[in-house]
Amino acid sequence: MNKNHHLAIVGGGSVAVSFLAQFIARLQNTEMGTSRLRITLFEPTGIIGQGTAYQADLNTNLLNVPANNMSLYDENRGHFVNWISSLSEKELQGYGIERVDGNEFYPRPLFGRYVGDQFNRVVRQANALGVEVEVVHESIIAIEKQPNKNILLRDGSGHRYEADRIVLCNGNLSSDKFDALLPHTGFFNSPYPVNGLLETIPRDAAIGILGSNLSAIDAIVALMAGGHTGPIHCFSRQGKLPSVRSTRPTAVGNKMTRGAVLELVAQQGGHLKINHIFERLREMIQYHSSTVDFQDVRGQGENAKEQLDCEILASLSQERPWQSVLASTNEVIDLLWYYLAPPEKREFQDKWLSQWMSRRSMFPMKNALKIQSMMVKDQLHVHAGFQSCRPGAGKQYFDMDYRDKLDVIQSLRCDFVINATGFSQNVEKSTDPLVVNLLKSGLATPSEYGGLKLDFPTGGLLSSDGKLTEEITVLGSLARGTYFWTISMDVNARLANQQARQIIAKLAFQSESVKA
Structure with a gap:
């Protein structure tokens, strides 16, 4: 050079x-x-290597993707698992790991440590090259x-x-969704680090969580691990929890390849429509099962508790091939999005994105069972129809407004509020x-x-x-x-x-x- x-x-x-x-x-x-x-x-x-997602924090923050798909290297997907295998038994025990399994969902701080370790190794490699x-x-x-x-x-x-x-x-x-709440005592604009929640929030406090997706799960499980005894209320538009990953993952055959996507694009004149992608996904699911259980794909149950019960039962008892099929689209998802016609992209954003996120963003059984136990104890509630969060004048409380099943505005008072709606x-x-x-x-x-x-x-x-x-x-x-x-x-x-x-x-x- x-x-x-x-x-x-x-x-x-x-x-x-x-x-x-x-x-x-x-x-x-x-x-x-x-x-x-x-x-x-x-x-x-x-x-280096941690950011918000993988910072040193509680081990209750689990990866939502199996370890065998968390490598830093695109062409060496087993790299993270191999690195874990190199750790001592004492180090593994520190993360609650008894044996190394690529299908497991390990603590996110462990992945952060892996990334930092790889950075140091890569710097040495670079120096050797001059x-x-x-x-x-x-x-x-x-x-x-x-x-x-x-x-x-x-x-x-x-x-x-x-x-x-x-x-x-x-x-x-x-997040920029609740900027007006930033000055108020008792408001957390992010759940992370979750150990900060335990250090600040009294165990008997009533907590409101804005959102009911993966970040909300992290906050709830952390509070549970810290011995929280007060009520916890999640508020969102749909009042749904994420899908629970099956404990019996399907080995996907008939995958959608990048070449096949480009061929489909050519057949459709250079653009795709949502129904083209839907039909291909349906074919992939039917490759593993003669019929597609659309009720299971959409999620079942009249409320979050019933939905979670259905999710846990299904994920303990069956493969749920639709989950593995959706996960396999990661190999081509950028192409699918790029070639989706602009009107179709806008329709997806407006009508389907929320449902896609709640079903495609899955969380592991270990945390699902913890969430279920809190619902059984009537300590955790998930409310649909979120309307607003109003801070009390000069006091440390918040009034959370939502519409109930009868479309009547209800209000709950919480001592602390955690924004778990994700990043902007x-x-x-x-x-x-x-x-x-x-x-x-x-x-x-x-x-x-x-x-x-x-x-x-x-x-x-x-x-x-x-x-x-x-x-x-x-x-x-x-x-x-x-x-x-x-x-x-x-x-x-x-x-x-x-x-x-x-x-x-x-x-x-x-x-x-x-x-x-």
């Missing part, structure tokens, strides 16, 4: 480490000289294109850095300085489906005038509008691997051009 190259990675969470690990692995297998390549990773916390990897404990707040085609990064302390390639792995944006995908409402500056400068533009508009093949930023900045690519939650299911590690690892391959190819081409 006859030209100095500087690669900047903004963010130090699991997606950033996945990219870096696969970038260095690919670099090892190229003939490109590396002695003049420099990599800077910007992570203000100084803690590649310098520097970690800067600062937040990048602005990015600007320079006349010399390099890109200027500016951090919160006023320091400036130049790079010719940037990968944005910013992580999740904070609306960049236009974000107060994150980097996101604000990217939009203000026109270097980036919002996607109507969440996150930033990107070029699908490369992940490069699209500016407000539609121009591609291929030197700046995006991974993780800010890529949601382009690739859809960017909350799953296997999808992010695949996209990170793709970007690593493309960037190395581009750098190698530039090096050859310099030689010529």
Whole structure:
């Protein structure tokens, strides 16, 4: 390499480490000289690999995906499980693990430790190649294109850095749904870290949880582990809990391949409709079972308690092939979303997204049984028809309003409220300085489906005038509008691997051009 190259990675969470690990692995297998390549990773916390999802916290925070699909490496799906197997018996016991099983749902802090461990290993690999990897404990707040085609990064302390390639792995944006409640004592804008809930909330307090999906499950199970005795009320529009993963997973045959998706797209004239995808999923489910149990797919039960009872019974007694089929679509879900016709995307967002999230986002049996036990004790209640959360004037309480089955407004008083509705995908409402500056400068533009508009093949930023900045690519939650299911590690690892391959190819081409 006859030209100095500087690669900047903004963010130090699991997606950033996945990219870096696969970038260095690919670099090892190229003939490109590396002695003049420099990599800077910007992570203000100084803690690499954890982020919100995998930070050091209670072991009750379980992965919602089996361990055998949680690798940082797209082409080595068993990497995480193999790493777990290398731990001592004492270390495993610290995470409540008696034996290593790739089908298990292990504590998320364990995955965070794995990511941090891999980062240290990858840095050593890079150094052996002559590649310098520097970690800067600062937040990048602005990015600007320079006349010399390099890109200027500016951090919160006023320091400036130049790079010719940037990968944005910013992580999740904070929820913006209940900003008016932020100043009020007793309001938590996120459940995480859940051990903070136990340290702050008295055990006998009445708690309101906004949302009833996976983050709500984490909060409830943590409070239960801490010996909470007061009532807990979840409020959401639909009043539904996520699906419970079957304890008898189906080995999916007749998978949807990327080639098959492209062939279907060609047959349909370049765009897909929702019913095309639905029909293909139905065929895949019927491959394993002659009929599709649509009641089971949609979820059964008149209320959350009945629904959970049905979920647990079904997941203990049968395979539920629809779950495995939906999970298998991760291999092609970005293609399905990309080729879905714009009107169909809008219809999905408006009519089907909520149901998709409640059924596709599944949680493990271990926590489902804990939730069920709290419902049996009449300690946990899930309410549909959420209307509003009103803080009491000058007092530490909140009135939670919801519509009951008779469409009558009811109100419950809670001492503390936890926002478990998840992170924001609306960049236009974000107060994150980097996101604000990217939009203000026109270097980036919002996607109507969440996150930033990107070029699908490369992940490069699209500016407000539609121009591609291929030197700046995006991974993780800010890529949601382009690739859809960017909350799953296997999808992010695949996209990170793709970007690593493309960037190395581009750098190698530039090096050859310099030689010529």
